[in-house]
Amino acid sequence: MSxxxxxxxxxxxxxxxxxxxxxxxxxxxxxxxxxxxxxxVHRGMESLAMQRNYLQNVVLTERVCSLCSNSHPSTxxxxxxxxxxxxxxxxxxxxxxxADEVKRIASHLFNVGIMAHLIxxxxxxxxAMEVREIxxxxxxxxxxxxxxxxxxxxxxxxxxxxxxxxxxxRGKLDELKPHLEEIYGIYTTDPLILKRTTGVGVLPExxxxxxxVVGPVARASGIAxxxxxxxxxxxxxxxxxxxxxxxxxxxxxxxxxxxxxxVDSVSLIEQCLEQMPExxxxxxxxxxxxxxxxxxxxxxxxxxxxYYLRSDGSDTPHRLKWRVPTYMNWExxxxxxxxxxxxxxxxxxxxxxxxxxxxER
Amino acid sequence: xxxxxxxxxxxxxxxxxGPDSVxxxxxxNGNSFGWVRLxxxxxxxxxxxxxxxxxxxxxxITAYRVDKYATYPGREIAYHFxxxxxxxxxxxxxxxxxxxxxxxxxxxQNADWHEREFMELYDIKVTGHPNPVRLFLDTNVEQGAxxxxxxxxxMMNGACTKTLWEKVYAGTEMPDWAKGxx
Numbered sequence: 001m002s003x004x005x006x007x008x009x010x011x012x013x014x015x016x017x018x019x020x021x022x023x024x025x026x027x028x029x030x031x032x033x034x035x036x037x038x039x040x041v042h043r044g045m046e047s048l049a050m051q052r053n054y055l056q057n058v059v060l061t062e063r064v065c066s067l068c069s070n071s072h073p074s075t076x077x078x079x080x081x082x083x084x085x086x087x088x089x090x091x092x093x094x095x096x097x098x099a100d101e102v103k104r105i106a107s108h109l110f111n112v113g114i115m116a117h118l119i120x121x122x123x124x125x126x127x128a129m130e131v132r133e134i135x136x137x138x139x140x141x142x143x144x145x146x147x148x149x150x151x152x153x154x155x156x157x158x159x160x161x162x163x164x165x166x167x168x169x170r171g172k173l174d175e176l177k178p179h180l181e182e183i184y185g186i187y188t189t190d191p192l193i194l195k196r197t198t199g200v201g202v203l204p205e206x207x208x209x210x211x212x213v214v215g216p217v218a219r220a221s222g223i224a225x226x227x228x229x230x231x232x233x234x235x236x237x238x239x240x241x242x243x244x245x246x247x248x249x250x251x252x253x254x255x256x257x258x259x260x261x262x263v264d265s266v267s268l269i270e271q272c273l274e275q276m277p278e279x280x281x282x283x284x285x286x287x288x289x290x291x292x293x294x295x296x297x298x299x300x301x302x303x304x305x306x307y308y309l310r311s312d313g314s315d316t317p318h319r320l321k322w323r324v325p326t327y328m329n330w331e332x333x334x335x336x337x338x339x340x341x342x343x344x345x346x347x348x349x350x351x352x353x354x355x356x357x358x359x360e361r
Numbered sequence: 362x363x364x365x366x367x368x369x370x371x372x373x374x375x376x377x378x379g380p381d382s383v384x385x386x387x388x389x390n391g392n393s394f395g396w397v398r399l400x401x402x403x404x405x406x407x408x409x410x411x412x413x414x415x416x417x418x419x420x421x422i423t424a425y426r427v428d429k430y431a432t433y434p435g436r437e438i439a440y441h442f443x444x445x446x447x448x449x450x451x452x453x454x455x456x457x458x459x460x461x462x463x464x465x466x467x468x469x470q471n472a473d474w475h476e477r478e479f480m481e482l483y484d485i486k487v488t489g490h491p492n493p494v495r496l497f498l499d500t501n502v503e504q505g506a507x508x509x510x511x512x513x514x515x516m517m518n519g520a521c522t523k524t525l526w527e528k529v530y531a532g533t534e535m536p537d538w539a540k541g542x543x
Contacts, residue, residue, distance in 0.1 A: 039497035050429065082388045212418050212471035230363075230446035231392040295394055295441065295448055308423045308441060308450075318429045323421035328471065360497070 003027055020356050024337070024345065031337045031345065036330055042360045049320040054080055054289055057320065058153055065324070065358045066147045067107040070099045071300035072322070073152040078233060078296035079309040079320075080154050084289050092156035093234040094276040098169075099143070099151040100234075100298070101265040101272075105176070106135040107301035108258040108265075111353045112187065115255055118346045119196045124186060131179040138172045141165070156282025166273050173266050180266065184259045187252075197252035201336040201348035204249055211332040215303015215325045216257045217352050221249035227299040239271045251344075251351040258353075289313070302326055302353045324358035366445040367393050369415045374449070377411035378404050383449065395449035405440070406463050408451050413468035417442040417449070422472065424479035427454075431528065434458050436483060440465070455485065464490040 004027050023035035045064060049057050061072040074096050081088060088096075113128030136146050142165060143149040151157050161169070187193055203213070208221035218225055224245040228236040244260040246253040291313035298305050303325030310319040329352040336348050367385070374382050374397055383395045399405060420441045427435035440451045453462060464487050466472045476487050477496040487493065526535060 039495070042497045078388075085389070087389055209416075209418070210470050212420070212469070231390070231448075233388075233390055233392075237390070293396075293439075293450075295450065296388075297448070304420070306421050306441065308421070308439065310423075310425060312429060319423065319425035321421065321423040321425075327421075327474065331471065331474065 004032060020354070020359075022345075022349075024342075026342055029342050031340050031342065034334045034337045036333070038330075038356075038359060041356065045361045046319075046321060050317055053315040054154060054317070055286075057317065061322070062148050062150065062152075064322070064361050065355055067110060067355065068103060068300040068302060068305070068324075068358070069148045070103045070151055071298055071305050074100060074234075075296050075298040075300075075305050075307045076309075076320070076322070077152050077154050078298065079294050079307040080289060082296055083292050083294035083309055083311060084287050086155050086283065086287055088156055088234075089280045089282070090235070090277055091160075091279040092281045094272045095157040095159065095161065095281060096152060097234045097236065097239070098161070098269050098272045099149050099157070101268045102135055102138055102142075103149070104265045104301045105262045106132055106139070107353075108262040109135070109183075111258055111350065112183070112255050115197070115251075115347065115350055116193075118350055119193060121190070121192055124183075124190075128183060131176065131183065134172050134176045134179070138169055141168055141172075153282060155287070156280070158282070160281050161273070161276075169269065170273060173270060177263075177266060180259065180263050184256070184263070187255055187259060194252065196344075196347065197250065197255065197351075198248075199250050199252075200344050201251045201340060201351055202249050203332055203336050205247070207332065207335045208249065211328065211335070213303075213329050213332045213352075215300070215329070215353075216244075216254050216261070217329045217332065218303065219243065219245040220253040220257045222247040225304075227297050227304050231297060233296070233298060235272070235275075238275065239268055241268055251347055254351045289315075300325055302355060302358075303329070322361065324355065324361065326352070326355040326358050330354070330359070363393075363444075363446045366447040367395070370395055370412070370417065370442075370444050370447060370449050373411040373415045374408060374451075377407040393447050395447070397449060397451040399451065399453045402453050402455070402460070402462055405451070405453050405465065409440075409465040409468045412442050412444075412449070412451075415444060417444040419465070419469040419472055419475070420448070422475035422479060424483040424485055426483075436460075436485060438462060438479065438485070461486040461488050463488050466491055 004025050006025055021037035023037065025032045049060055052060055057076060058073045061076040062069050064072045109128050109132040113125050113132065116128060117125035139149060140146050143151055143159060151159055203221045205222035208218050208223055224243045226243040229243050241264045244257045244264065246257055289311050291311055293310045296307045305325060306323040308321040309317055312318040337345065340348060371383050383397050385393055385395050387393055420443050423439040425437055427437055434457055436455045438453045442449045455462060462485060464476055473492060474496060476490055477493065479485050480487055480493060481495050481497055
């Protein structure tokens, strides 16, 4: 007898109800190795994108994922704009940043909320989700939807913020700020959270680089890479913020990076509301997309989002490829999980903020 | 824009592939994008080794048909790398369906999933991949689904074209009425 036992986990649980299959080999309560099986809900969206015209793809890409649903159309639009040399009006660029940061706050609060649930700290879970409702109200009030904002279009945005809406958002951010501070305080001091997350699921910097991980997973492992700073887009270079990072590379540090980023997002939205100039929010007329190829990147809540567009000059893309942050982060679970306890598996999986709908585009 | 990263990438690629191997352009925010088209696929390994040597990061790999509607053979594979914010895309060509491409997992471990994905979706043969098993689609779907299957919208839009019927009747005798379609 080898003493090794195979523990099939998934596809319908572990941190979230999305289908991903984990083939985990354990010895006693300790994980020895991990295999991943994807593909249970692969949707062939890249194939669909090649059959839809450029404007229809704005709608399609918004449906790649719900939590980072604004990052997809905005990055897709940037790829089209890069190829066609479209200059997006400055006000529209600020409005894109606002939409992205609203989504980032809601996404990060969802992740840390689920983490509390997995720890068994359900009162904190419910509190985090209740706090997140403040941003859901912003989404509903400004964009008319709680998840898909419909904010972006090629060459601009499809919404605007007037003085009344500006005041509404500021009021909501003021309401949110003390709650974020409180939650951050709990995550840094609560003995239960510290016991369950500190030193758990460690991803050393060398392994993070080897797997090419991105986003808060990379930043918590000492790679201070944030697309918003490295290759600024929209108006990020006009805005004041720091790249949040850490060197411990464990579940706890990944959560703290996300919470600090949520705090920064509040400031970014406030700066946009303050600095945003008057002016048009979209192109006066649509521009033909020329033949050629272009790349665009953004910092989605889960990390670097990449779009590659190849055009043959027709009204549908020759090829549209996107790579979501989670795609790069899955395999790093092999390092994070090896040697961990079975009870920590869901916490570690959740700490990469996995998105199956993104992976199975 | 990071000039140091751009120069490091250009120097490494020129050394591996010959002078002036990289074409550069910029987006309206001043971010640089490098483009390399390989003269032969042996150059992929040299380019990968050179890029690994300057600690570039593989971001993603994109495979596509040279002709979107597959009226003639040929695929291309675009490898997208990043070094400290500067992006370089290295493109390899596979003019015939028999052409193969070497794996770059030796230099970039994270190429594993990307290579398995294009093996599966475009039926491209990769040599030297350490774990060439299916990544996504159910095993009852044949390899090369994106490459081979006719999408419904193409069917609906092009229901009277010869191109469509050539695809439908590939490998068999095409009926006369289909031969006359424009």
